[in-house]
Amino acid sequence: MCGLDEARERFTVNNAKVAILMGSDSDLDVMNEAAQVLKDFGVAYEVKVLSAHRSPEDVREFVKAAGPRGVQVFICGAGGAAHLAGAVAAQTTLPVIGVPINSSPLNGLDALLATVQMPSGTPVATVAVGKSGAKNAALLACQILALSDKALPEKLDRYKEKLAEGIRKKNREIEKQNQS
């Protein structure tokens, strides 16, 4: 495979375990939700704008180089005819998570179907449309990494407990409001 060394140089940033990719920099606002979760869990990640349609060679080179560099999970956000996750999944056997983004007039139904309806042989792990999906993509990446990273399972358990505790706290607030 030619051009790989060059690709390695151009893209090697850090010891990222998770690569957060997006089809356009206008998706950054949504995909930062994923980055924040990974930061909270202490998982090294990198963020790239890479388009399946506008920079297909870069997608291919980045994905080919990412595995050897240590990337273990890809998170790909895109809107419209969202092909980025599928294009990445076509180039790797590492798990690929797709985040459909509601950036077209069709409210993200296009991005959802273009991401999830992959043909047999090339799965994309699809999450919800928009910010909730971006956040969950990062959590799913942590769950996947937790199978081989000793520190993560406990963090995930604590996170899950905090979710439940957060709800209980809300209920106490509602009860107080009702009593006052």
Next chain:
Amino acid sequence: MCGLDEARERFTVNNAKVAILMGSDSDLDVMNEAAQVLKDFGVAYEVKVLSAHRSPEDVREFVKAAGPRGVQVFICGAGGAAHLAGAVAAQTTLPVIGVPINSSPLNGLDALLATVQMPSGTPVATVAVGKSGAKNAALLACQILALSDKALPEKLDRYKEKLAEGIRKKNREIEKQNQS
């Protein structure tokens, strides 16, 4: 670009002006509608199964080699998260026509949105879902080629006249049935 010569050899079949590509050989039944129209119009074509997800390198190599070989228009049929047309369009500046195929439980709405909702910069000329679309894809290819091929405009005009005449003939048959 490495591997191109090899690609040229592997794929060079004939003097095809139109390349009919499809994501799976199960799409052949639909895409043969396009082939038949091109045959009727005397336009040289070739038929290939090429998957954006299962054989992305072959897609890239085929598309890169096709232009220099004389291909002027691509027709790409695919179902589900139909990325083939977009993947081809990402690799060429030749016109790419997308045929959404209704091969998933969602009746082709997924293939339609995944084909047509392309981001700005990389158009795919999308036609109707299924066999009508495949036929029209070939006609559209002829219309495009007709801008530089002296023989085609007249053939297209005659085809259009035959469409209208076909309808008039149907009406005469209906009238006869009503009279008898």
Next chain:
Amino acid sequence: MCGLDEARERFTVNNAKVAILMGSDSDLDVMNEAAQVLKDFGVAYEVKVLSAHRSPEDVREFVKAAGPRGVQVFICGAGGAAHLAGAVAAQTTLPVIGVPINSSPLNGLDALLATVQMPSGTPVATVAVGKSGAKNAALLACQILALSDKALPEKLDRYKEKLAEGIRKKNREIEKQNQS
């Protein structure tokens, strides 16, 4: 065909290769995206408001006269039950590109289906809903014209390179932000 000479006079504006038509002047904001691309590529175009429903005779006369005047591609934008592209395609064998516009409460799904689901015999090359689609319609027109216009292929290649370069630049900006 009567009325044609009159039509030629009324509409003959310039040496337009591409006619940008739209069903209502409220679509101008969207369709100007197409005009801008053609201007950037140096392709002569003309802009008309023509409605399949409110001025059907004008559509017919304009389309019939446009070919002899030198128009080679039609770009038609419309919303709702978007029939303009189909009405134009019914009158010509030149390539017709349809831009569905999201101007009704149904977010453009109506315009998309009314534009793309053409019956066999009369293709419309449909692009994405809204502004992305309008831009891509113009690019698709350039790709079609490039088959017979020597200057366009190189411009299209340069445009494609600029798309990829634009993405690389964004990544350098993101990296800088992360370092500072």
Next chain:
Amino acid sequence: MCGLDEARERFTVNNAKVAILMGSDSDLDVMNEAAQVLKDFGVAYEVKVLSAHRSPEDVREFVKAAGPRGVQVFICGAGGAAHLAGAVAAQTTLPVIGVPINSSPLNGLDALLATVQMPSGTPVATVAVGKSGAKNAALLACQILALSDKALPEKLDRYKEKLAEGIRKKNREIEKQNQS
């Protein structure tokens, strides 16, 4: 308007008050439901295959000639990007009823939206998708004609009573089944 006399000759069949038009002879099975209702109500009608896309001139000429001949209501059935009703409505100020036909893989949602979402200025009275719609189109035509045809109101009242009586009869049958 040239060609009209010729059109009058070609199409003048009878003293039809209602013209049942359809985009393809494959729609005959559905549209015969409309014909049967008109026959039952004793309303003269004619049946034509006329395509907005394949025979647009014939549509125009037929519609222009139909009014002077005595046609008072148009019923237009079409599938996919169903433009026939809209194309007829563009040529007349007589009432036009549209029947969306489920002949594409998208189950008639395309035909429904392409028929009903007409822009302001050119209404199409749209009924349900498929055979129920075809039947109701004919009833609607009768309701419209009944405003000036003395015989029809009573027939419509009797038809309505028969609908209710039919249901009551069904209930008596169900009760008998339950008792035996």
Next chain:
Amino acid sequence: MCGLDEARERFTVNNAKVAILMGSDSDLDVMNEAAQVLKDFGVAYEVKVLSAHRSPEDVREFVKAAGPRGVQVFICGAGGAAHLAGAVAAQTTLPVIGVPINSSPLNGLDALLATVQMPSGTPVATVAVGKSGAKNAALLACQILALSDKALPEKLDRYKEKLAEGIRKKNREIEKQNQS
């Protein structure tokens, strides 16, 4: 039928030929589009809020009384599970026009399907969702009334000409802008 006389008294307002009904006074903004068109065409109309669900007896009584009072066409606007047009159609053999209103989170798709998908036997002439539909409902009413009202056909022809002329004027404006 008891209660009818009372109904006649309560509702008899004027010599309305068209009754514009709506399910809620929040629909007034949309339905006023219909009223305005009827005013422009000089057709007497009345406006009522009547709900198929909240005041079913009033609907029934109003519809039963409306015919004898001279109402010839009903226009019914409603959102969500829009039953008003159907409930009116169940009570009369006069033509009923349904306007789906986009007042729920589902953007009017619910109102469209609930209005148009009527079972055979009880047609509702459905127009587009929202304000365009309301305007067209009134035009359709005028087209229906024109079959027996000598003054209306000419007004409808003039309206149609004005639509086309309006478009031609827009084109002259666009051309002027381009020249300056």
Next chain:
Amino acid sequence: MCGLDEARERFTVNNAKVAILMGSDSDLDVMNEAAQVLKDFGVAYEVKVLSAHRSPEDVREFVKAAGPRGVQVFICGAGGAAHLAGAVAAQTTLPVIGVPINSSPLNGLDALLATVQMPSGTPVATVAVGKSGAKNAALLACQILALSDKALPEKLDRYKEKLAEGIRKKNREIEKQNQS
């Protein structure tokens, strides 16, 4: 209210607690699922074909009379622009359960939206499209009646246990198959 006594006579069949209504006898196959569940739970019911559009007076009279006769819950199945449940709910303050039936080309999406999207003031308790929904409608009726019928809660508990036990039995069968 006139006609009520007559209605009471015409419809009084038994001591039904639940009235199963449907818009057409072609819905019987689906709605029998509800009848079977009520029979299994020993809840008296009656079955009627009543159409909101074809026999609106009968609907009104039946509903008005049903309450005094002892009916406590209505189950209403209908397809297309499914208004039956809403029409019943407009006439009573007893709980009304709606079963959307997939009898039109649109697969029941129309019936679902026409049943569930009721305006505030007139609720319809909507269940799933088709046979699963019909069965659940009957179970929901039993759950509602169980609040005042001492025998039902235990039967519902046993039914729920049998559901779980049925699944456990399936697993034992699967395990046996795998071992053999």
Next chain:
Amino acid sequence: MCGLDEARERFTVNNAKVAILMGSDSDLDVMNEAAQVLKDFGVAYEVKVLSAHRSPEDVREFVKAAGPRGVQVFICGAGGAAHLAGAVAAQTTLPVIGVPINSSPLNGLDALLATVQMPSGTPVATVAVGKSGAKNAALLACQILALSDKALPEKLDRYKEKLAEGIRKKNREIEKQNQS
């Protein structure tokens, strides 16, 4: 069942007959519509935030304890993949009402389908998407409770009369506006 006593203590608030549950405190704005109706009808209720996904044990314990405490109906509001109503229905044979909330980019279609399409055996009484649905959920709860609560039927009748009277008042206002 272990943990139940603890659950009883933690949640026992009052003599609520209706439990209003929601998947997130961001749903409070919508679900308060339900609370207001219950307050108006004098029906004791309690409000809880409980998530099928974030606090599944709390859901289970709350539901198991609620019945013995006197809760007779559950109202569950949730958005997206709205599982709360289904999760509650899985734990009880009391009636469960589901309110789909439009809090995702897909406008509540996701919440509607995830709430209403329950498998046979576990019904959820689904109402409209959003605030209208929340209000109707409370009315439906009152209708259910009215079967065993002597005070409620009359209140429901009066409410229904007020709905009709409200509409009549609106009509008087519209008439006054037209006269002045």
Next chain:
Amino acid sequence: MCGLDEARERFTVNNAKVAILMGSDSDLDVMNEAAQVLKDFGVAYEVKVLSAHRSPEDVREFVKAAGPRGVQVFICGAGGAAHLAGAVAAQTTLPVIGVPINSSPLNGLDALLATVQMPSGTPVATVAVGKSGAKNAALLACQILALSDKALPEKLDRYKEKLAEGIRKKNREIEKQNQS
């Protein structure tokens, strides 16, 4: 947590790394596609019917016990208001893959939205509707396990090569057919 030991006993079958769960035994035909892929990759798995609605306690107990027994990934198939994957995800921090099954009249759109649109905090890795999705769910599970299982990456690479080779073989067959 009470009942866990009993659960461990009841369910402990083998050293399964992947648990394939489904909401009904009627889903077995679809989910066997997943089982076959895991068998081909030599990954130990177990198959269970477990319903989020009919056997919620069993779901909870199974999931709680599965992790300690060595299960590392869950694959959950369900149709309609498909809650199984979400219910499992609520009980574990292991990765959960959801397969929407098209077993309702709505063609699987309901199952897709009910599976993928999870709220932030509880991800479900969703794949395509139906058999393609089931197959891909198993491949995704292998990709996830491959991060810590040395044998799997090579198997996945070989599988990917075979996909591409399978397509090349198809092309050779097509070429032969064309030559003969």
